[in-house]
Structure formats: structure tokens, C-alpha cells
Amino acid sequence: xxxxxxxxxxxxxxxxxxxxxxxxxxxxxxxxxxxxxxxxxxxxxxxxxxxxxxxxxxxxxxxxxxxxxxxxxxxxxxxxxxxxxxxxxxxxxxxxxxxxxxxxxxxxxxxxxxxxxxxxxxxxxxxxxxxxxxxxxxxxxxxxxxxxxxxxxxxxxxxxxxxxxxxxxxxxxxxxxxxxxxxxxxxxxxxxxxxxxxxxxxxxxxxxxxxxxxxxxxxxxxxxxxxxxxxxxxxxxxxxxxxxxxxxxxxxxxxxxxxxxxxxxxxxxxxxxxxxxxxxxxxxxxxxxxxxxxxxxxxxxxxx
Amino acid sequence: xxxxxxxxxxxxxxxxxxxxxxxxxxxxxxxxxxxxxxxxxxxxxxxxxxxxxxxxxxxxxxxxxxxxxxxxxxxxxxxxxxxxxxxxxxxxxxxxxxxxxxxxxxxxxxxxxxxxxxxxxxxxxxxxxxxxxxxxxxxxxxxxxxxxxxxxxxxxxxxxxxxxxxxxxxxxxxxxxxxxxxxxxxxxxxxxxxxxxxxxxxxxxxxxxxxxxxxxxxxxxxxxxxxxxxxxxxxxxxxxxxxxxxxxxxxxxxxxxxxxxxxxxxxxxxxxxxxxxxxxxxxxxxxxxxxxxxxxxxxxxxxxxxxxxxxxxxxxxxxxxxxxxxxxxxxxxxxxxxxxxxxxxxxxxxxxxxxxxxxxxxxxxxxxxxxxxxxxxxxxxxxxxxxxxxxxxxxxxxxxxxxxxxxxxxxxxxxxxxxxxxx
Numbered sequence: 001x002x003x004x005x006x007x008x009x010x011x012x013x014x015x016x017x018x019x020x021x022x023x024x025x026x027x028x029x030x031x032x033x034x035x036x037x038x039x040x041x042x043x044x045x046x047x048x049x050x051x052x053x054x055x056x057x058x059x060x061x062x063x064x065x066x067x068x069x070x071x072x073x074x075x076x077x078x079x080x081x082x083x084x085x086x087x088x089x090x091x092x093x094x095x096x097x098x099x100x101x102x103x104x105x106x107x108x109x110x111x112x113x114x115x116x117x118x119x120x121x122x123x124x125x126x127x128x129x130x131x132x133x134x135x136x137x138x139x140x141x142x143x144x145x146x147x148x149x150x151x152x153x154x155x156x157x158x159x160x161x162x163x164x165x166x167x168x169x170x171x172x173x174x175x176x177x178x179x180x181x182x183x184x185x186x187x188x189x190x191x192x193x194x195x196x197x198x199x200x201x202x203x204x205x206x207x208x209x210x211x212x213x214x215x216x217x218x219x220x221x222x223x224x225x226x227x228x229x230x231x232x233x234x235x236x237x238x239x240x241x242x243x244x245x246x247x248x249x250x251x252x253x254x255x256x257x258x259x260x261x262x263x264x265x266x267x268x269x270x271x272x273x274x275x276x277x278x279x280x281x282x283x284x285x286x287x288x289x290x291x292x293x294x295x296x297x298x299x300x301x302x303x304x
Numbered sequence: 305x306x307x308x309x310x311x312x313x314x315x316x317x318x319x320x321x322x323x324x325x326x327x328x329x330x331x332x333x334x335x336x337x338x339x340x341x342x343x344x345x346x347x348x349x350x351x352x353x354x355x356x357x358x359x360x361x362x363x364x365x366x367x368x369x370x371x372x373x374x375x376x377x378x379x380x381x382x383x384x385x386x387x388x389x390x391x392x393x394x395x396x397x398x399x400x401x402x403x404x405x406x407x408x409x410x411x412x413x414x415x416x417x418x419x420x421x422x423x424x425x426x427x428x429x430x431x432x433x434x435x436x437x438x439x440x441x442x443x444x445x446x447x448x449x450x451x452x453x454x455x456x457x458x459x460x461x462x463x464x465x466x467x468x469x470x471x472x473x474x475x476x477x478x479x480x481x482x483x484x485x486x487x488x489x490x491x492x493x494x495x496x497x498x499x500x501x502x503x504x505x506x507x508x509x510x511x512x513x514x515x516x517x518x519x520x521x522x523x524x525x526x527x528x529x530x531x532x533x534x535x536x537x538x539x540x541x542x543x544x545x546x547x548x549x550x551x552x553x554x555x556x557x558x559x560x561x562x563x564x565x566x567x568x569x570x571x572x573x574x575x576x577x578x579x580x581x582x583x584x585x586x587x588x589x590x591x592x593x594x595x596x597x598x599x600x601x602x603x604x605x606x607x608x609x610x611x612x613x614x615x616x617x618x619x620x621x622x623x624x625x626x627x628x629x630x631x632x633x634x635x636x637x638x639x640x641x642x643x644x645x646x647x648x649x650x651x652x653x654x655x656x657x658x659x660x661x662x663x664x665x666x667x668x669x670x671x672x673x674x675x676x677x678x679x680x681x682x683x684x685x686x687x688x689x690x691x692x693x694x695x696x697x698x699x700x701x702x703x704x705x706x707x708x709x710x711x712x713x714x715x716x717x718x719x720x721x722x723x724x725x726x727x
Contacts, residue, residue, distance in 0.1 A: 039447045098642045106641045108393050108450055109598055113637025116591055120630035232587065236458070239451050274466045281455030288448055289440030 010147035011265045017153050019261020020160040024215035025238035026245070026253040027167065028088075028208025034184045034248030035204050036100070041111035042091060044235015045118040046209045050084045050216025051133070051226040052122055058134045070155070073135060077159070077217050081210035088209025089202050097198070115235075122228040130227035133220040156218050163214060164254055167207065171250055180204060184248065233277065240284040246294030255295060339654050343606065347520075354511045358504045368576075371507050373616040375572050378514035380596045380612035381522045381605075382565025387594065388603035388651070389526050390558035391538030392442070393450040395590055396457025400563040402464060402585035403433045404570025409476040409580055410469060419482045419575060423568070430567030433460075434560035442555045457590055465582045475581025479574050481506060510572055518565060523605040525561070534558050535603070588630070595633050599640055601647025610649060 025047055032040045057076045095114050099107045141150035171177035179200045182190040191197050219234075220226045237260065239247075245256025260280065267279035287294070336342065354374070358367065379401055386394045407429045408422035417425075437456045441449050464470045471477075481489040481502060489509070493500045500508075525531050533554045536544035545551050574580050592615050600611025615633070619626035640647065 037447075039451060095638050095642075102645065104446060105387075105391060105393055106645050108447055109594070110638050110641045112395065112591060112594065113634045113641065116634030116637065117631055118634075120634060124628065124631055233458075236451065236455055240455075243448075274462070278459050278462050281452075281459050284455050285437070285440060285452055288444060288452060292444055292448065 007269065009145040011269055012262065013147050013149055015262035015265030016258060017157060017261070018264065019258035020157050021215050021219060022238055022241045022260050023254045023257025024160050024163065025212050025234055026241040026257045027164065027250065028212045029238050030242040030247055030249065030253035031204050031208045033242070035180060036201055038096060038107055039111065039239070041235065042114040042118055043208065043212055044231035044238065045115050046084050046088055046231070047212040047216040047234055048122065048228060048231030049087060049118060050080050050213025051220040051230065052126065053083050053213070054080045054217040054220055055131055055133060055226060062134055073221060077214055080213050080217050084213025085206040085210035088205040092202060092205040119228050119231070126228065128228065130225045133224050133226055135221060152222060156222060159218065163211060167211065168250065176200065176203060237280055240280055243284060244287050244294055246296040249294070249296045252294055252296035351515060354515060355508065358507065362504060364503055367503050367507050369617065369620050371510050371576055373613055374510045374514045375569055375576060376596065376616040377609050377612040378518045378569040378572065379566055380593055380608050381519050382562045382569060383593050384597050384603065384608045385522055385565060386558055386562035387597055388608065389531060389538065390534040390555055391446070392555060392559060393446055394453045394562070395450050395594065396453035397566055397593055398585045398590040399457040399460040400430055400433060400566035401570035401573060402460050403429050404567025405574040405580045406464060406470055408571040409479050409574045412480055413476055413478060419480065419571060420484060422571065426567045426571050427564055430563040431560050434563035438556050438559035442552060442559065454587065457587060461582050461585050464585070473582060475579060477579045479578045479580070481575055482509060506576065514569065514572060519605065519609065522565065530557060592633065595637060598637060599648060601649045601651055604647060604649050604651035604653065607647050607649030607651070
């Protein structure tokens with residue numbers, strides 16, 4: 001094979017593009033894990049919910065105004081983010097909060113149950129077959145350094161980068177962000193210092209779920225078809241991305257998403273598309289056995 | 305206590321005698337109504353009932369769904385070893401079933417081995433799979449393990465879809481039934497004028513292997529030295545490592561044994577369906593088996609059997625419910641974890657009518673007389689009750705509840721010194 005020479009830019013670009021989706025979903029995983037040490041299995045399904053909520057919203061707006069355009073999509077994106085964020089908060093309140101302080105196994109099983117309930121709840125409503133997303137971003141594409149880049153991809157990547165930038169500002173600069181970081185360091189101490197831990201955890205779930213919902217809308221708009229199981233694989237991959245970057249670390253999640261996207265892009269090129277997921281999970285196992293704290297993660301001294 | 309030494313020490317006035325017990329220890333329950341015996345008897349009775357079932361109704365439909373239900377019981381018992389006993393959440397357990405089913409399927413269809421001959425290969429393949437996935441990851445936290453096993457399940461399924469030797473997406477067809485030294489189930493059997501068809505013979509085989517050997521084997525394993533090590537690792541890894549248990553090898557052994565259980569169940573499944581394909585091993589089924597274990601009660605043999613039967617038979621009984629079952633199962637997982645975290649039939653449950661046990665009157669009087677201060681007596685009583693050897697060694701089918709067996713000293717007895725949990 002003409003190794004990489006012709007396709008190098010294309011591979012890198014594809015990797016970065018897919019990686020930005022992974023990063024968006026991985027952020028929610030990483031934030032929740034960083035704060036309450038819970039693997040939120042249902043996170044991937046929130047992504048799926050985002051796609052379906054946007055599907056319904058777009059279906060009704062297109063009926064109203066005839067044709068959807070980029071501003072409409074942005075509006076739908078915003079509403080979807082608020083809705084999925086609310087669902088995330090609700091899930092936390094109903095399923096996770098009663099179990100705070102019980103064994104980790106119980107909470108993990110609850111998370112599996114939530115994921116199952118969300119997936120098959122959507123299946124009961126929309127049916128098992130994939131739905132066609134009513135709106136697809138169109139636009140030309142142009143060549144950069146021998147690779148094809150479409151306007152859609154650029155728009156979506158800009159949105160993703162914008163969301164991540166806002167989140168970074170929020171967590172690092174604002175008062176609430178400081179409370180989050182305090183809880184991540186030591187929940188009990190921050191409780192004693194007057195932080196309303198439950199509210200901050202709720203807010204974390206809101207933000208994480210909103211980002212996952214945004215990624216879902218964007219994936220729907222890009223790929224054009226959605227189904228009730230689409231969140232399962234992406235949830236696994238986002239977790240892989242979070243682990244690669246260093247779970248619990250904000251920049252780690254972003255970096256991990258991009259790295260995973262690149263790994264997948266090159267792995268697919270070398271091994272073929274049908275082995276892509278196998279390659280990803282093999283990376284996960286490899287990473288966990290060699291450097292479980294990820295690229296940016298600090299070494300944890302305590303054993304849990 | 306060595307007698308001469310005591311006398312010697314007593315002569316010097318230095319020996320401090322151990323305090324006499326506050327009350328005579330209750331003798332363990334014996335007879336048919338002892339929880340252990342009762343449950344064993346009940347288990348035997350149900351086993352015989354399962355064996356006799358084809359004489360009551362032998363319709364192919366009933367035999368077929370019961371066969372797969374009992375195979376489910378065996379799979380769930382294997383997962384129970386991993387999740388219930390050792391406390392390792394495995395979300396890709398169906399992968400081991402797939403390894404077993406595919407190994408025996410490939411060997412029997414391509415190389416013409418009989419099912420019996422494929423068993424060693426299945427065991428080896430499952431041990432290898434268990435080591436490959438458990439080896440690197442069991443040193444990590446349990447939630448990492450959960451997601452890695454999930455990924456492993458997907459790897460196995462995708463690999464099976466993409467390889468030629470596994471038949472790709474269409475899978476393997478025409479897996480032969482079991483044969484023993486030249487005689488096969490397919491021939492049927494005439495015994496005393498009754499004709500046993502191949503299906504019924506296979507049903508008997510499953511009942512004996514999956515229900516009898518696998519269930520009793522797993523339950524007994526959990527009560528031995530290894531099983532107690534698993535449970536101590538599950539309850540507190542650091543403490544049990546301090547007591548000299550090697551956490552890593554213990555967890556790995558649970559993982560491998562669970563894998564072998566699943567793989568053997570997989571060969572049964574392959575024979576039962578006579579065709580296997582990748583969609584039979586989706587994450588869905590891992591979640592359903594986990595559901596069976598959690599719903600019934602992690603670590604509890606009767607609980608897991610009931611859970612597995614419920615999960616596999618409920619859709620058959622309630623046809624219109626089968627559309628909704630996955631949604632309901634998901635919600636049930638959450639509800640069970642919140643309101644009844646140890647399952648419907650917890651590992652330390654005792655049937656209500658086996659609980660009644662009169663406190664020996666003189667013991668209560670003795671305890672009251674010996675210790676005037678109630679507050680001093682209670683901690684001892686509590687320790688006494690928990691540390692009784694028979695309560696510790698026999699948690700399962702009988703499942704003695706350490707709290708319930710000792711006689712109530714007084715209505716306020718359970719008030720051990722409150723430990724404020726620091727949150």
C-alpha cells in the first residue's frame with residue numbers, strides 16, 4: 001500500500017473529525033467520573049436520546065416553516081441540549097442519588113439498568129428500525145493538501161470546538177466550576193466548606209448530558225440515520241477516549257477523543273473497516289494494562 | 305487449652321482464665337426442618353420433578369423452552385460465580401458462552417469431532433479467554449473491568465462476524481447432537497416400552513448436567529476454601545489481602561471458573577439450537593443474564609435459579625409482554641438495586657417458617673443473671689451470633705441468616721454500639 005503518502009491528510013482529517021464527536025461524549029463521562037467516581041453507562045444513550053429529540057423537533061419545525069437551514073439546526077441543537085441535560089439530571093436524581101454511598105457494584109448495575117430502559121423505551125416509541133434524520137447538512141467540499149474536506153465537517157467541528165471551549169471556561173473560571181473541581185478533589189471537605197454537593201452533581205450531569213445530546217444531534221445531521229442502539233457503541237468508545245486521555249481530566253477527555261479518532265482512522269486504513277471496533281477495544285485493553293491513568297492522568301496512589 | 309500448662313500457670317497465679325460464655329451456645333438445628341437439610345431436600349425434589357416432567361407432558365414446545373431455560377440457569381450460575389461470589393461485574397459474559405459454542409461448533413462440524421471430544425478444547429479455550437481478558441484488567445478497579453468486559457464481548461461478536469472459520473454473519477449450521485461412544489441421542493431410545501426421542505434425551509442430559517452438576521458444583525465451590533476467599537475479596541479486598549489471600553489470583557480463578565461454566569453452557573446451547581450465529585451473542589443477552597443474577601439475588605443459589613427461570617420463561621408465558629420485556633427489565637434492575645439490593649431471594653435468606661425457634665429459657669435467664677448490665681452483654685451476644693461456625697460456612701441453598709438464628713436475648717437485643725458512618 002502506498003503507505004499514508006496519498007491519504008495522510010485525509011486520514012488525519014477523518015480522525016480529527018470523528019474524534020471531536022468522541023471528545024464531546026467523553027467529556028460527560030469524564031466529568032461525572034471525576035466527581036462521583038461513577039461510570040455512567042447511560043451516557044451513550046443520552047447521546048442517542050439527543051438524536052431522537054432533534055429528530056422530533058426538526059420534524060415538527062420543518063412541517064411549520066417548510067425548509068430547515070443552519071440557524072434552525074442551531075436552535076434545535078440548543079433546545080435538545082437543554083432537554084437532554086434535564087433528562088440527565090432526572091436520571092441522576094431517580095437512579096443514582098438514592099444509591100450514593102452504596103457499593104459500587106450496585107450503582108454500576110443501576111447504570112446498566114438505566115441504559116437498558118432508555119434504549120428499549122425509545123425502541124417502544126419509535127420502533128426497532130432506523131429512522132431517517134429529516135435534515136442533512138449539505139454543502140460543497142474542497143481539497144486541502146490532497147484530502148477532501150466538506151463544509152459540513154468544518155461546521156460541525158467548529159460547533160464542537162466552541163462547546164468545549166465554553167465548557168473549559170465554565171469549569172476553570174466560574175465559581176460553579178470551582179465547586180466542581182473542589183468536589184472532585186474531596187467531596188466531604190467541600191461539603192464542610194459549604195458547597196451544595198447535590199446541586200453541583202446535578203449540574204455536572206446536566207452539562208455532561210447536554211454535551212452528549214449535542215453530539216447526538218450533530219451525528220444525526222451528519223450521518224443522516226439514527227437508531228435506538230446508536231448510543232451503545234459510541235458510549236463504549238467515549239469511555240475508551242476518556243481512559244486514553246486520563247479519566248476525570250477535562251483536557252484528557254478532549255485529547256483522548258482526538259487520539260482515539262486518529263487511531264481509529266489509521267487502524268481502519270490498515271486493517272479494514274470491519275475490524276474498526278475490535279481495534280478500538282483492543283486499544284482500550286492495552287491502555288488499561290499499560291497506563292491505566294491515561295495520557296494526562298496523574299498516578300493515583302490509593303488502591304480502590 | 306493444654307491442661308498441664310493451665311495448672312502450672314494457675315499455680316503461679318499468673319494465668320487469666322478465659323471468661324465463661326454468657327449463655328450456652330444453641331446447638332445447631334438438626335432434622336428435616338433445619339434450613340440446610342430442608343433446602344437440600346427441596347432441591348432434590350425439584351430436580352426429580354424436572355426429571356419426571358417428560359412423563360407428564362412431552363410436547364416438543366414445552367421440552368424445548370425448558371431445555372433452554374435450564375441452559376440459562378447454568379449460564380447464570382457461571383455468572384453468579386463471577387458477580388455474586390467474587391464481586392466482579394462482568395458485562396460481556398455472553399462472550400464466554402460464544403467461545404464455548406463456537407469452539408465446539410467449529411470442531412464438530414469441520415473436523416467431525418463428537419461433542420464429548422470437544423469438551424476439553426472448550427475448557428482450554430475458555431481458560432485462555434479468561435486469562436486474556438482477566439489477566440491485564442483484574443488488577444484494576446471493578447468499573448474498569450465492567451467496561452473492558454463489555455468491549456471484550458463486542459470483540460468476540462465482531463470477530464465471529466468477520467472470520468471465515470466461524471461462518472461469518474450466517475454462523476454455523478448443522479451442529480450434531482451429543483453422542484456417547486458410538487451411540488447418539490439422535491437414535492432415540494426405547495426403555496420399558498416407552499420411546500424417548502432425541503429431544504427428550506437431550507432434555508434429560510441438560511437437566512442432569514446443567515441443573516445437577518453445574519448448580520450443585522457452583523454452590524459447593526462457594527462454600528469451600530476458594531469460595532470463602534472469593535466472598536472475602538468481594539466484601540473487603542484490602543482486609544482479605546491483609547489476611548493472606550492473594551486478591552489477584554483469587555479474582556482470576558473466579559473469572560476463569562466462571563468462563564469455563566459459561567463455555568460448557570455454550571456447548572449445550574450450540575447443540576440445542578443446532579445453529580449459532582453472532583446475533584445470539586449480543587450485549588442484550590449479557591444484560592439479561594446479569595438481570596437474572598441480580599434479580600434473584602447475587603451469590604444466592606436458589607435466587608439465581610429463580611431469576612434465570614424468570615428471565616427465560618417470562619416472555620413465553622406472557623406473549624404480549626415480550627415486546628416490553630427489555631424496557632421492564634431495565635427498570636427492574638434500577639428498582640431492585642434501590643429497594644432490594646440483595647435481590648428477591650438474598651444469599652442469607654431463611655424461609656419464614658424455618659425461622660421460628662424457641663430461645664432456650666434457662667439460657668436467657670442465665671444471661672440476665674450473669675450480666676447485670678445489659679449494655680455490656682449486647683456486643684458479646686452479637687459477636688457470638690455472627691461468629692458461629694455453621695452460620696459462616698453454609699450461606700447458600702440453605703442460606704442461614706446469622707441474624708435470625710440466635711435466640712433473642714431481649715427485645716432490644718440488636719442494639720450493638722452504633723457506628724456513625726462518616727460521610
